[in-house]
Amino acid sequence: MLDIQTLRNDVNQVAARLATRGFVLDTAKFAQLEAGRKAIQTRTQELQAKRNSSSKLIGQAKAKGEDTSAIMSEVANFGDELKQLEAQLERVQHELNTFLSVIPNTPHDSVPVGKSETDNVEVRKVGTLPQFNFEVKDHVSIGEQLGLDFDTAAKISGARFSLLKGGLARLHRALVQFMLDTHIEQHGYTEVYVPYLVNADSMRGTGQLPKFESDLFSVNAGMVFSSEELAQIEEDRKKEQEQREKGLPVTHMLRTKGANTFYLIPTAEVPVTNIVRDEIVPLEKLPMKFVAHTPCFRSEAGAYGRDTRGMIRQHQFDKVELVQIVHPEKSYEGLEALLGHAEVILQKLGLPYRVVKLCTGDMGFSAALTYDIEVWLPAQNTYREISSCSNFEAFQARRMQARFRNAQGKPELLHTLNGSGLAVGRTLVAVLENYQQADGSVVIPEVLRPYMGGMEKLAP
């Protein structure tokens, strides 16, 4: 969420910055909503003040045993108007809120302007590309011999799921352990174990809702209703519909009933960052650095047809996620450090990669600046995203009301950062492809061997 003050002071400037990322800010709509809000709010508060002072007088008069009918009829005169105004105010504020909550973050000044990933800027290339004196296979062909089984996964669940067996499953686990240990022992992160099902407030906090609901999986726990309850729900639904038609604020009777709707996390960013939602963190606790290993669930509704082969794009994958909660003045420093922490994993694994700075058009909704790390995949003869490290500045913190107490003792919004360190499935793919041998076996990177019982290679 952007700062509404900034929008009021300088809509055009904000609109221009948002335009660079392909978002058209409806400034006329904003002006209209603001004008409406202002007029209604001023008048409403005026009447509320009048009502409050009258009520106070009534209280005093009653205490003395005096007659209060004159004052009470005066209040009754504007009672209806006030009720209407309060309803109108709520409606316009709700509209304004909805309007604000779908505006993406403004890009940092250093972000290259561009339309798509082709406009991203390469920051550096690290590592040397492996040479093969045989025809390279992709991870699907290599994996088939080693325990990667899409057919069984499809039987159990469906498309875009995978099943790993034997050494491959262990290698997957070894990657997780290696990543976690590195970040905990060498980079100073605190490991956290978090819920994989979260509520809607958490999803709103980090920006997945309300705009990207279709990318998420949701579950309704214990939603078994008796016939009376079903009838009640139907009635509530009608009531809500009527309220909408009359233009009254909707009371969301259904929403409270459905409060046991959970969302499966699309990334650990959601539960981990929401640790500080509605909190005021003491200054000396900053920066907070968390690392978590979680599965991630994405419906990727819009991505069908892309990466259909293999485990590049799955409904479920594991990720080790780095999150930092920092002082606003330290967030860009923190981002560089965090990016470095993710890179270390690739360096230790001996995987060649490059770092790109995303252009305005390719950045995610909540980010002010994003670096992607792309790992070399020999079979695709290209670099593919394996980590995304972003500074969200105060965008998420404002939605979450995540604050710290500054040196003056006043609450101030935090900055939030996160990045994959790394996506485990894709790292497994990269290991398979980069360490493949002519005989179909795969050499295990040295840093992983302690986690593999000393094993040096996976052989068919």
Place this chain on the structure above:
RNA sequence: GGAGAGGUGGCCGAGAGGUCGAAGGCACGCCCCUGCUAAGGGCGCAUACGAGCUUAAACUUGUAUCGAGGGUUCGAAUCCCUCCCUCUCCGCCA
């Protein structure tokens, strides 16, 4: 799943229809006293949003907020309804 008790400011905790944004305490900030890592005293100290003033801050003022949402009332932290959450005991369970 059953029974009960609760949710109030950064924290603890009173308040049980009127002058309550909310006593008291802790923590924190400024000041005084003391002169040594003790103690005492005074003052201040919620957040969001609006209006005024302003370059801005400060300030003044208004409104809202006592788990959330509805309702009753001239007036709700306090009464009613719905929901959420926490704790205790029992049951079940990895």
